Amino acid sequence: MALGTGCTARPGRSRENRTGSWRTFRPEFAHDKCTACGMCRQVCPEGCIGEDEEGLPVPDYNYCKGCGLCAEECPAEAIEMKKEEK
């Protein structure tokens, strides 16, 4: 790839770094308890929680660092941090 003159880059390049590999714990989403309030999507520092047609959370585990903020802040306690088996 050509050198970005003046040390520049176009949007999207950070996706090359899959930070999901950092994880020790992984958030599991219990959709039956979820109220689709959107809190987890708001508080995720990675912005890697998407939503389906019903507004239920769809995480992208390629980028989830397992920080646990979503689980901590979920008002319905619908997210549990589970140790990931590698």
Added chain:
Amino acid sequence: MMEIMEGSHAVAHAVKQCRPQVIAAYPITPQTHIVESLADMVANCELDAEYITVESEFSALSACLGASAAGSRVYSATTSQGLALMFEVCFNCAGMRLPVLMSIVNRALGAPLSIWNDQQDSISLRDSGWLQLYAEDNQEATDLHYLAYRVIEDHRVLLPAFVCFDGYILSHTYEPIDTLTQEQVDSYLPPFKPYQRLDSTDPISFGLFASPDYYMEFRYDTDRALKGAAGVISAAGKEFGELFGRDYQDLVEGYRLDDADCAIVAMGSLCGTVKDAIDEMRDEGRKVGLLKIRCFRPFPAREVRKALAGVSRVAVLDKNVSLGAKGAVALEVRDALYGEQIPVLGYIIALGGRDVRKKDIRQVVEMAEAGKGDLFYGLREEVLQ
């Protein structure tokens, strides 16, 4: 049209004609007449620019950096302490490949504090990646601004530039200037078309950090662009000559150098005094010539070597000193002549505004002929006691 103008006003007038969109400058002696002149033009609707009265030189160049990245033609001017304060931002502008133009009204660096002329300020930033052009007189100072904008905005260059002219000696002196019309300037200098800019319709991130895996390649790329600027300067300088009658295609200029025995090398207003002294010495049958360096960065090593090929000795006048070593120009000239058996002698001269007369030039030539060099010229022994 011929007009008698103060150097600073001639430069301000030229800058106005180049239609900068953003000017950010901080006043510092002896640059003040330029920035005051420009402010006056803006206040009287003669110049349609955003004029930012910044709180320091550091902010001045930072604001120019931002405005240039956003796609505007920018201008600033400074000297000495102000330029030193901009040190960090200078490296930034070059590394980010932003075509910022700055007039440097050369002045000595403190300590001790001095408001008088020498070339230490711009010379001390020779590593920064900025083009450096030096003017011998106010006509050249004026013309080099048009030329510099044209060169730095070329997509093959995209680097910032210093246009240097000696403080007080040129900035505050009235000389006849052959001014261009606005139409003439517009025909030579088209509107700025940035290679890339901050734009929400095409977002780019500027100024990423580079790990050891990438840093060297960026530095090489910038060095390559600066060296390549030499060709762009020549072409633009030649076109200037064809359009307006004053040719600037040569990065160096010889004066009575062809059959010279002793060559003097100098930059800036000193060249005028040297030429007068040479004329006197030539009348006495002494074969002395001048190699004037107009472009110091990129350093025209090949041109210097070619121009000095036939001389017996070279006397380099340095209005600066790399403390602990030698004068910067002498070191580079010596390097350019590496392998040739031509002695290169350096003379630190005229620091802090000390006057140089024709008799001083004659004395330098005598010293060079006696093989005496690499010294501070004209020290007042009684002060040193």
Added chain:
Amino acid sequence: MNGESCGLFEYGHRACAGCAAALAARTILDAAGKETIVVSSTGCMEVFSTPYPETAWKVPWIHSLFENNSAVASGIEAALKKQGRKEKVIAIGGDGATFDIGMLCLSGAFERGHDFTYVCYDNEAYMNTGIQRSGATPYSASTTTSPAGRCSIGNPLPKKDLPAILAAHGAPYVATASIAYLPDLKKKVERAMQTKGPCYVQVHAPCCTGWGFEGEKTMAIGKLAIETGLWVNFEMEDGKVTRVKKVVRKPVEEYLGEQRRFRHLFRPKKNEAEIAKIQAIADRNAERFGIDIKLKK
């Protein structure tokens, strides 16, 4: 998901897990929208988002130096004005860049009244270089250049009141916010960007790595800071405080005890005298801003 992050801040950035600054960046960009030019100072947010050739920014973004984002933003604002463009300019810096080394440029930009927003993500130390003390470090916090020790209680100096300083420059809108209350933060950034002139939003950004707590507690710690009165969320318009977040106050110990940077106040034994000094700071904040909810007996 459609192969990219939600919002204008891309994933794949290198912030610590649970990073408040990353959360702040996402929220600020949500408030700002696409037609924004961001000017970052050197610091955590810049470093974790832009290691060449990666960038997490989906809007136009520029980084120059540590201390000059306000000056660079001034130049951009002037250029946009000259070019007749409508994009907004937002300068973002950590507390190091804002309170200390960047004061010159910040003061100049605000004094000249440029139309831009400055957001400071305040994690109360120079985090990116290894948790050193800044002008925003609160009293008694232990940092690597103001460490607690046998003859030191940590940082002996008070936190600089930067919102008041910028309000004194004539800023039309100055606000403090926190990642603990994201909709409030978003509203304040929106307000700042819609207000003509230089506006300032200072965002409390508890740093799990630097302060010493688990990443998942980032928002909980932020809430405790506000509930104890050590951080006050307020808005100032033309120099006058117009809105304040009121709380039923908790004792400062509940906040201090959760963080490694204040551990020396509890171990080897509780330093009642120092904790009392910090309580006094909270009490003064409460009185100055009127944050206490008076419960009816």
